[in-house]
Amino acid sequence: MSEKIKDRPGQSEMDRRDFLIRTAKMGVTVGVAAALGVFLHDPFGPRAPKEKPPVALPDFAVPRAGKKMAIATGADRIKTVNGAIQALGGMGSFVTKGDRVLIKVNGAFASPPSLCATTNPVLLAEVVRMCFLAGAATVAVTDNPINDPQSCFSLTGIAEAAKSSGAELILPEESLFTDMSAPGSQLIRDWPVFTGAFKGATKLIGMAPVKDHHRSGASMAMKNWYGFIGGRRNIFHQDIHTFIKDLAVMIKPTLVILDGTSTMVSNGPTGGSVSDLKQTNTMIVSTDQVAADSAGARLLGKTPRDLPFLVKAEQAGVGTSDFESLKPVRVTTG
Amino acid sequence: MRITIVRRITQAFFFALFLWFCICATPGQIFFRLRGWPVNWFLQLDPLVALGSILTTRTLYAGLLWAVATVALTALLGRFFCGWVCPFGALHHLVGWIGWRARSVRERTAVNRYRDTQRIKYYVLLVLLAPALGGLALHLADSSRVDPLGIAAALAILAIAVAASKRADAKLRRPLSLLAGLAVVWASAGWFLKLDGVASSALMTGFLDPIPLVYRSVNLLFLPLADSSVHLVFAAQRHYETAFLTATLFLGALFLNLAIPRFYCRFVCPLGALYGLLGRYALWRVGKKPGKCSQCGLCGSRCEGGCDPAGAIRISECVLCLNCLDTCNDHLMGYNTFRSASGETLSPDLSRRGFVTSALCAVVAVPMLRLDGKLGRNYDPALIRPPGSLAEPDFLDRCIRCGQCARVCPTNVIQPDTLREGLESLWTPALNMRAGTSGCQKNCTACGEICPTAAIRPLSLDEKLGLGSFSQSGPIRIGTAFVDRGRCLPWAMNRPCIVCQENCPVSPKAIYVKESFAEVRNGRLEAASVSGTTVTFSGPALRAHRFETGDFFAAVQSGSLSERRRIVSNSGNSLTLEAGVSPRLVTAAGGKFTLQIRLQAPVVDPDRCIGCGVCEHECPVSGRRAIRVSAEGESRSRKHSLLLK
Numbered sequence: 001m002s003e004k005i006k007d008r009p010g011q012s013e014m015d016r017r018d019f020l021i022r023t024a025k026m027g028v029t030v031g032v033a034a035a036l037g038v039f040l041h042d043p044f045g046p047r048a049p050k051e052k053p054p055v056a057l058p059d060f061a062v063p064r065a066g067k068k069m070a071i072a073t074g075a076d077r078i079k080t081v082n083g084a085i086q087a088l089g090g091m092g093s094f095v096t097k098g099d100r101v102l103i104k105v106n107g108a109f110a111s112p113p114s115l116c117a118t119t120n121p122v123l124l125a126e127v128v129r130m131c132f133l134a135g136a137a138t139v140a141v142t143d144n145p146i147n148d149p150q151s152c153f154s155l156t157g158i159a160e161a162a163k164s165s166g167a168e169l170i171l172p173e174e175s176l177f178t179d180m181s182a183p184g185s186q187l188i189r190d191w192p193v194f195t196g197a198f199k200g201a202t203k204l205i206g207m208a209p210v211k212d213h214h215r216s217g218a219s220m221a222m223k224n225w226y227g228f229i230g231g232r233r234n235i236f237h238q239d240i241h242t243f244i245k246d247l248a249v250m251i252k253p254t255l256v257i258l259d260g261t262s263t264m265v266s267n268g269p270t271g272g273s274v275s276d277l278k279q280t281n282t283m284i285v286s287t288d289q290v291a292a293d294s295a296g297a298r299l300l301g302k303t304p305r306d307l308p309f310l311v312k313a314e315q316a317g318v319g320t321s322d323f324e325s326l327k328p329v330r331v332t333t334g
Numbered sequence: 335m336r337i338t339i340v341r342r343i344t345q346a347f348f349f350a351l352f353l354w355f356c357i358c359a360t361p362g363q364i365f366f367r368l369r370g371w372p373v374n375w376f377l378q379l380d381p382l383v384a385l386g387s388i389l390t391t392r393t394l395y396a397g398l399l400w401a402v403a404t405v406a407l408t409a410l411l412g413r414f415f416c417g418w419v420c421p422f423g424a425l426h427h428l429v430g431w432i433g434w435r436a437r438s439v440r441e442r443t444a445v446n447r448y449r450d451t452q453r454i455k456y457y458v459l460l461v462l463l464a465p466a467l468g469g470l471a472l473h474l475a476d477s478s479r480v481d482p483l484g485i486a487a488a489l490a491i492l493a494i495a496v497a498a499s500k501r502a503d504a505k506l507r508r509p510l511s512l513l514a515g516l517a518v519v520w521a522s523a524g525w526f527l528k529l530d531g532v533a534s535s536a537l538m539t540g541f542l543d544p545i546p547l548v549y550r551s552v553n554l555l556f557l558p559l560a561d562s563s564v565h566l567v568f569a570a571q572r573h574y575e576t577a578f579l580t581a582t583l584f585l586g587a588l589f590l591n592l593a594i595p596r597f598y599c600r601f602v603c604p605l606g607a608l609y610g611l612l613g614r615y616a617l618w619r620v621g622k623k624p625g626k627c628s629q630c631g632l633c634g635s636r637c638e639g640g641c642d643p644a645g646a647i648r649i650s651e652c653v654l655c656l657n658c659l660d661t662c663n664d665h666l667m668g669y670n671t672f673r674s675a676s677g678e679t680l681s682p683d684l685s686r687r688g689f690v691t692s693a694l695c696a697v698v699a700v701p702m703l704r705l706d707g708k709l710g711r712n713y714d715p716a717l718i719r720p721p722g723s724l725a726e727p728d729f730l731d732r733c734i735r736c737g738q739c740a741r742v743c744p745t746n747v748i749q750p751d752t753l754r755e756g757l758e759s760l761w762t763p764a765l766n767m768r769a770g771t772s773g774c775q776k777n778c779t780a781c782g783e784i785c786p787t788a789a790i791r792p793l794s795l796d797e798k799l800g801l802g803s804f805s806q807s808g809p810i811r812i813g814t815a816f817v818d819r820g821r822c823l824p825w826a827m828n829r830p831c832i833v834c835q836e837n838c839p840v841s842p843k844a845i846y847v848k849e850s851f852a853e854v855r856n857g858r859l860e861a862a863s864v865s866g867t868t869v870t871f872s873g874p875a876l877r878a879h880r881f882e883t884g885d886f887f888a889a890v891q892s893g894s895l896s897e898r899r900r901i902v903s904n905s906g907n908s909l910t911l912e913a914g915v916s917p918r919l920v921t922a923a924g925g926k927f928t929l930q931i932r933l934q935a936p937v938v939d940p941d942r943c944i945g946c947g948v949c950e951h952e953c954p955v956s957g958r959r960a961i962r963v964s965a966e967g968e969s970r971s972r973k974h975s976l977l978l979k
Contacts, residue, residue: 109839110775146837146952147772148745150569154362155777171569214847214934215832234833234954238823241884272776272841305912308884311902 051190054183059252060204061287062094067319069286069326071295074333077123077261080283084257085130087329088285094254095203097135102201103127103167104253106208106224107143107158109270110151116262117271119207121157123259127207128165139165142197143227144172170197177230182250184316187243192230193250206256206289210280210296212268216240217307218300219269220293221256222248244309248289248318258284258292260299290319291326337656337669341417345424352376352421356552357567359741361780366566372397374738374786376421379404380545381612382459382605383734387787389466390535390731395788405612412613412620416599416606416653417638422544422587423599423653427638429588430595443635445594448642452600452651456682457692458542459607464696465536466731536700536758540735544598544605550737550761551584554750557741573769574740575749576761599653600640607682610650614680620652620659621674622666633658633667643667646677708755713974715964717755718765718945720748721774721810722782722793725971732789735761739781739790746770747947748781763790765812765947767963773947774812776839813945814967814976815844815938821960824935828852830885832934834949834961844942845949845961847934851887851898857929859888864920867902867911869927875906887930890915892922898930940967940977 014022070087072080085091095101105119113121128139141162145152149171153159162169170176176196182188198204208224215237216223225247226233236243260282267276280299286292290313294304304310304321314321355373358366374397377383384401388394394401404415416423434442540546558572574580590597599606620643633643636658641651643658658667666675708714709726720739723729740748740763747770750761763781767773776799782792793810796802800809815834819825824832835845862872869888881901888909889898897919899911909927938961945963953959967976 110772110777111839112777147775147948148569149771150362151744151772151775151778173565173570214835215830232954232956234831234952237831237833237836237954238829239883239885240830242882267841267843269836270839270841270843272839276841308900312882312884 052179052181054181054185056183057193057195057198057250057252058201060202060254061252062203062254065089065093065254065287067286067288067291067326069284069288069291069295069323069328070331071328072283072285072331072333073281074283075261075279075281076333077120077259077283078126079333080261080281080331081123081126081257081285082130083331083333084283084285084329087331088287091130091134094205094287095131095134095136097137099131099134099136099202100200101131101136101139101203101205102197103131103139103141103205103207104197104224104227105141105143105158106219106227107149107152107156108146108227110145110147110155111270111272112155113157114274115271116209116264116277117211117269118152118156119158119209120259120261121161123257124158124207125161125165127205127257128162128167131203131205132166136203139167140170140197140201141167142170142172142194144194144230145227172197172230174230182246184249185246187236187239187246188229188250191233194228194230197228203254204251206251206253208256208258209262209264210258210260210282210299211264211271212266212276212300214268216244216309217302218293218297220296221258221289222293222309222313225251241308241312245312245316245318248309248313249316253289254287256286256289256292258286258296260284260296263299265300286323286326286328288319288323288326290314290321291323291328294321294323295328336660338660341654341656344418345427348419349421349424352548353552356549356557356741359553359738359784360567361742361744361778368742368780368784374784375400376545377549377734377736377738377786379415379419380543380605381405381408382539382543382608383545383787385608386463386466386537386539386734387732389463389470390537391728392470395732395786397786408609408612409615410617411654412616412618412649413606413609413639413653415609416603417655420544420605422548423596425548425588426591426596426598427655430591430638433592434595439632439635443631446634446637446640448640448648448651449600452640453682453684453688454601455603455607456610456684457688458602459604460689460692461696461699462539462542462604464693465538465700467535470535536703536730537732537734538699538758539604540733540761542602542604543734544603546734546736547584550735550740550750551580553741554737555580555584568746570746570771572746574746575766575769576752579760580750594640596638596640596653599638600651606653610682613652614650616649617671618669619647619649619674619678620654620656620667620669621647621672621678622676623668623670624675625664625666627666627676628664630663632661632663636661642679643674644676646679647674648679650680650682703756703758706756708759713965714755715966716962717751717759718767718813718947718963718965719968719970720763720765720781720790721798721812722779722785722790723763723812723970724789724791729789729970730758730762732787733762734787734789736786737761737763738784738786739763742780742784743770744778744780745772745775747772747774747951765963767947767950768959770951773949773951773963774945776944776946809944811944811967811969813947813963813965814940814943815945815947815949815961815963817936817938818958818960818962821955821958822936823955823960824933826960828854828931828933830931830933831954832936833952833954835934835936837948837952839946839948840942840944842942844939844944845936846939848937850933850935851889851930852933854886854929854931859927859929861920861925861927864915864917867899867914868908869911869915870908871927872907876904876909878905880904881909881929885932887932888915889928889930890919890923890926891928892919895919895922901929936961943967 070084072084074080109117111117131139177192178195208221211219213219260280262277263280265278310321358371359373378397378400381401384398554574561567587598638655639651639653641648748763749766751759751764779793782790797804823829838845859871863870881904886901897915903910947963949961
């Protein structure tokens with residue numbers, strides 16, 4: 001075969017057979033080129049990218065729980081968090097059998113737990129324990145920290161707390177982020193969101209410490225959702241109040257736990273010294289994140305009026321800044 | 335079991351061990367993390383690292399003592415390291431074997447013959463070591479100026495060199511006396527030319543020393559590539575600059591095995607050259623037993639070193655692959671204490687001209703490289719060395735470019751440097767705040783802990799942070815952050831931001847803010863009516879909702895009286911304020927309002943800044959950052975100090 005379709009060297013004249021074979025091959029080449037050209041032809045070139053339609057994240061609120069709140073006073077986080085959650089009917093009224101709970105901690109900085117810049121690991125382990133006790137099938141802990149994730153989770157004690165209590169740690173891998181727009185959001189448009197963390201989750205608990213924050217006035221439960229955002233998210237600091245409101249509109253948690261046992265009153269949100277902390281012995285648990293933050297603001301000596309993001313979130317219908325209207329249950333633990 | 339099988343198993347073992355050490359060099363708690371694994375072991379075994387740093391620093395740092403064992407074993411056994419231990423050698427061996435296994439005996443015998451050009455590696459060794467030697471000579475000259483002991487030491491070394499050259503065989507005498515002459519030239523150069531920072535030593539061996547080379551190539555190139563889909567070693571994708579150069583050298587060296595097996599080992603490797611010199615008097619060496627040799631030449635067909643085992647075997651070239659023991663049909667080849675029956679050639683074959691040329695080139699190379707003044711007034715302020723790095727000349731005396739600091743750095747902020755400070759900065763560590771996952775972490779001292787030569791000296795956390803007994807000297811600073819007011823959002827564009835202030839990890843923060851209220855563009859309005867908290871305007875329409883962010887204020891002023899209220903919401907022609915303004919003041923001001931934005935502009939307190947670069951990393955001006963760390967104020971150099979202390 002190969003002998004025949006080759007031009008035979010040394011033979012100057014082409015015979016008919018050679019001519020036909022050569023013509024056929026030429027025809028196939030032209031045909032394939034033409035077919036490919038027509039098939040792949042794109043007369044317009046690439047068009048301007050279109051923004052995708054907004055996608056809502058799941059609503060993790062438990063409807064029958066309604067809006068309620070408890071404030072526990074005491075120095076021992078395990079006692080206060082138990083006291084507060086019991087006052088709200090126990091973890092069982094939020095987490096039921098088979099639930100897959102996602103806990104969003106504040107693990108933003110690679111600093112030790114003693115500096116209270118991040119979610120307290122003892123408190124975290126206790127909340128995970130309570131979730132499992134209430135029948136949770138799985139508990140996952142996550143954040144997209146500011147400093148190097150690995151260093152953050154190990155230095156803050158969060159990784160160890162998660163591991164020892166049986167929770168899974170979800171690291172902010174790039175593949176877990178998707179570009180999306182959130183409904184009702186002014187600023188979260190076509191921006192990477194940590195959607196992979198929500199996969200399969202049926203309940204969401206936010207756990208944040210109360211901290212001073214120079215730009216926004218305070219970093220509490222609502223600002224903690226910043227860790228669900230990816231990309232060069234720092235540009236949102238230009239309009240931080242609107243952004244925090246957007247976060248609160250986008251994320252609908254089952255519960256927020258705002259830890260004001262030691263409040264970072266200065267040098268926030270990084271802290272870095274125990275002298276930045278003030279013992280305030282307060283644990284706030286609420287289904288209403290705006291109410292929780294409004295109560296937390298007091299620990300920093302602020303009112304909702306000093307924190308425009310609270311006013312904005314209230315206007316957007318996320319919750320109430322008049323937290324007393326929820327008739328918070330107050331408990332004192334020894 | 336055949337001896338070559340034992341050799342292959344040994345090579346595989348050491349190569350696997352090397353890979354294991356590469357995998358383990360991540361801080362962490364699991365067993366395959368850095369928790370006591372001697373990840374620097376191959377570097378510490380390397381006598382070229384030891385010798386180089388002895389010449390430049392006159393000390394042998396910590397684990398480098400291992401090199402003594404290698405030297406002793408080499409003196410006893412010959413180049414066992416090349417054929418049995420070296421991970422780079424094992425790779426060359428493998429690639430060469432793959433490339434040549436199907437060729438005929440004739441072809442293999444031809445390619446594995448000894449070539450005169452194999453002497454190039456001795457010149458390479460000389461060129462890389464001479465600058466370090468220059469430093470020693472210079473030091474002796476320097477101290478002899480003031481110190482009679484120094485004069486005595488210099489004279490003694492000279493005398494020893496002369497005596498050694500007299501005793502040594504003819505071929506060695508010449509290089510030795512030349513070496514002594516070289517030392518004299520350097521010493522006198524140091525005496526006459528007071529070129530501080532120009533005529534000095536440098537440790538250049540790391541460019542081609544196979545152990546640092548294979549460490550940086552595997553750790554900073556292949557491991558990040560191999561790990562990118564599994565993330566067992568690194569939590570996130572690692573990025574390293576100079577990947578192209580690293581890859582070109584490494585892969586180039588590997589592919590050359592297809593032209594000539596063990597090309598790098600035979601022609602380039604300075605460590606192999608050093609072993610060749612050390613192994614000259616080895617007690618055991620490969621050679622022919624007396625007996626009837628059929629002169630088939632098969633012993634040379636699989637010779638890894640190209641050492642001519644059939645003829646007068648070149649002991650300095652023999653890498654102890656022991657393939658000749660296998661291939662000899664007459665069973666004459668052996669590893670013996672006696673001389674080969676067909677003779678031996680001992681010394682590396684260096685011509686006087688070649689020796690002088692390369693030595694002189696190397697000696698002038700350092701002053702020439704440093705004529706650019708990069709070590710003095712013309713230093714590059716963007717070059718930020720890891721915390722604990724020595725002052726630049728001392729740093730360059732020690733850094734072997736192994737890349738271990740860049741490998742271990744948890745945030746990937748330590749990068750192998752490019753050619754920005756000339757050849758000498760290539761592959762040395764430099765911080766790039768944009769490349770990593772964060773800046774230099776406050777509570778981390780990994781780079782100084784791992785550095786095998788103390789170019790980055792080990793710091794305790796107390797010393798790094800300036801705590802405890804170090805509170806007087808303060809924290810280690812690697813530079814100082816400077817705000818670029820032409821790019822900073824609040825400073826240049828009246829946009830709120832202060833991400834840098836938020837993220838500054840120092841307590842109290844090294845970045846504080848200057849608060850001000852700036853008038854927005856076209857922000858002068860005339861009120862048509864004021865009722866309660868709502869002010870209605872005439873004139874051009876405002877963009878609805880634009881001033882609702884919580885950062886905008888409306889101010890009214892008359893004389894010394896003024897009131898400022900936060901804007902809660904706005905429509906095209908009205909503002910709703912947080913609280914009302916006094917009607918009297920509005921009337922007095924003629925209804926004139928100004929729209930203002932509250933700005934917090936970042937200011938660096940150089941007294942507190944440690945140069946960690948977290949601010950630079952987080953700055954939302956993502957291209958050329960609006961706050962950048964610059965080398966001024968770095969602890970390691972008094973010459974770069976910024977503040978009066």
